[in-house]
Amino acid sequence: MDFTPADAATLHRILTWRRDVRHFRRDAIDPETIARLEAAMDLAPSVGNARPWRVIRVEATDLRAQVRAEFARCNAQAADRYADAQHDAYLRLKLAGLDAAPLQLAVFTVTDPDEGHRLGRMTMPSTLADSTAMAIHTLWLAARAENLGTGMVSILDPAVMAQIFAVPPGWAFAAYLCLGHPEFTDDTPLLHRAGWQENTTHRWDLR
């Protein structure tokens, strides 16, 4: 399988227009698209081919309400740790699309899976969480290529999230994802536009 410069350019456009989306329309994603997104995660890399991510699709009204409440609690605590103008700027940011996103996913990592037989992770158990992060990123890009937005919500207490979803012992909360049709598209991060944190570039340090 050889790729062309046009293929590389397509990937570059998808990467460029991928955003952390917090502004969603409420219309549902069609089931065929959801099935494709679900299957795309299986293509992510994983340590020892262990595929340690576990995904709960959250439709129940009471579960969604509990997540919104937990976000509100954690976000208020976070806001309190900023002073003066930064406090006000923080409160002006919209940091999650929990109110409207039609598809919501709670993602966990199995911290000691049988799969993979520990290969590649004895020295670095963190590679399991890395695998889940890459699976989330795979979903993120696949969604963008379907003209859908994804938001990754981390302003949540991992222990509370494990309680809300009553997950088995050994499942570590990774992220809560909101997906849906975005209200707008952009090639520039919202936090850069809002003046919270401008884009930085990191060149490789040659040794």
Place this chain on the structure above:
Amino acid sequence: MDFTPADAATLHRILTWRRDVRHFRRDAIDPETIARLEAAMDLAPSVGNARPWRVIRVEATDLRAQVRAEFARCNAQAADRYADAQHDAYLRLKLAGLDAAPLQLAVFTVTDPDEGHRLGRMTMPSTLADSTAMAIHTLWLAARAENLGTGMVSILDPAVMAQIFAVPPGWAFAAYLCLGHPEFTDDTPLLHRAGWQENTTHRWDLR
């Protein structure tokens, strides 16, 4: 920016043919391609737009030799933890392309960056490592679209890697990456082909 079904299909092919590559040709990657790969990482998502990854491009012969020695040490220790047939199967696997890969990168995460002003990571500091994992995955896909292979090496002691590269305090080792022209391409993971760990699929659990 709207994407077409053809664009989504291109991404799907790139995801399908991305492998953890350990078999490299020795010919160099041209500098223009390396520059594009370097720039691609800036397009990865990051918590608070903090972009906490730091990359060292390793060209010095003595540094490469130290990494190979550390891999050999950790890999021998890992092999010793398997018994009988699994021990033999482990030893037959080629788990790194450190011998031949023309481009080698040591990747670290800044664990308390000023950038982002702690946004999004107060409850989950692990989101910084997640950001680095997603930047590695971004590079991985960009390389594949340029017909290059990437291997992520984690059979290394993070503390020793920090020593070898004498990184500042607060830099956590994330991974050592090997890049180059692959000896062959495949749509199926090596560990599946070798019978070490077959592919699994995870459907979303509806609640």
